[in-house]
Amino acid sequence: MQSNDGPAIDETSSSSSSSSSSSSSSFSSFSSSSVTVTITKLTTNKRKSMLTVNGYEFHFKDYNKAKTIKFLRCASRNCGILLHKSFSDEFVRFSGKMTDHSHLPNTAALGIRTLREKLRQRAEHERLPLQEIAEQEVRAGLLTGHNLLHNRRKLMPPLPQSCDFNIPDEYRKDYLNRDRLLLHDSYDPQFQLHESVYKRPEGRTLVWSSDVQLKLLFDSEKLYMDGTFCTAPPNFNQVYIIQVIHHETFKLYLFH
Template sequence: MEILQSNKGGSKLCYEGYIYTRHALRKTKQWWKCTLKSSLGCRGNLSTDLQHENPIPSQPHNHAPDDTSIQLAKVRSNMKQKALSTHNAPSQIFAECLSYTSHTVKAMLPAEDNCKRSIRRHRPILPSPSTLSELTIPSDFSTTVDEDPQPFLFYDNCTDSNSRVVAFATDDNLRLLAAADTIFMDGTFDTAPPLFKQIFTIRITCSNSHITVVYGLLLVL
């Protein structure tokens, strides 16, 4: 028997090839119903004590046990837990969780991009720093969100909070910048995030279009 955390923050109980969600809580017992009650009309249920032990099945299921679905639920639960407990990039969490997953379970997972979006949704919202010395940029916000993530945090003089400068650019964008014949620079003040005074951008002309290749957050004007 194993307890997993559901996407909605509740608990799922896995037992003998079936998955249950908690249905009712009494003084000394918890009642659990089959997760396929709505889709298959399954009335299978069981009870446990308050410590999630001593399972006692009450009603039989109308379908066969499915260990693969349990393994799938475990993988998705692990992704959520890693999203909550680490600052690893979604692509890294996805790869770690799939490293010990069977091909059958991998085939049942949503597309990789969907899994990574789910990981980002489960990330706790970082508290807003009150000073620049408190501002740290975790790895999840330092890379792009492509299938092959690239470094995006190009520069951060984090040791100098009196003149903090944070710049974002990919290696590909820097190569485009180095090859550009014409460069445009612009500073915006009204939309600068708290603690900074200016958003500074560098743009170039590429294939008859103007693209931004560097974003900077500046404290000094």
């Protein structure tokens, strides 16, 4: 969302600055009107400052004419998100009406940068052999399969005990929460088809795909289909997928 409480700012264009890198991470949260963001301070390979905002990397772009506000742009070249922040790293507002990124945040890259910065700091201040420092940090960062599964399950709703359950809204739309993702649910009245052209099967049928995926699916000259019974979730008999070749790689475009 966009806050309208920020100061009037003269925006100017400029070439963007610098490269990606290693990171130090100090976290702070700020709120401006209805916008709340979490800012993480990073350090690039060239030891210049860089920020992530709500998990998205931002690079410095320019100052306003009065040199009181910094303009930052999303590190992804194909994303047009810009924001304004103060010199004390307080979020001021987003620039323009667009506040949703065109991509997901790269949390893995942030973790790698954090690990690199820890290694750099320890190498500069400790006398231990470098290999031992690296092994200690890597071991500390690794999780067992059980711990990974436990962490994943804490973020997900519990497994249903039958096929009669409500599907949360976050599983009905895409990651931007704008376009549909759930195409059909035979238990949901809004998806009911006329019985003259469709005979409802026994049990529950769920179909997921985005509109972008469907377009690629319909435009594809070849389809690859596969069904499995052994990995179907509890209370369901089969998982069926349809794939197409996109950029010389198999992509899943319909999940049934």
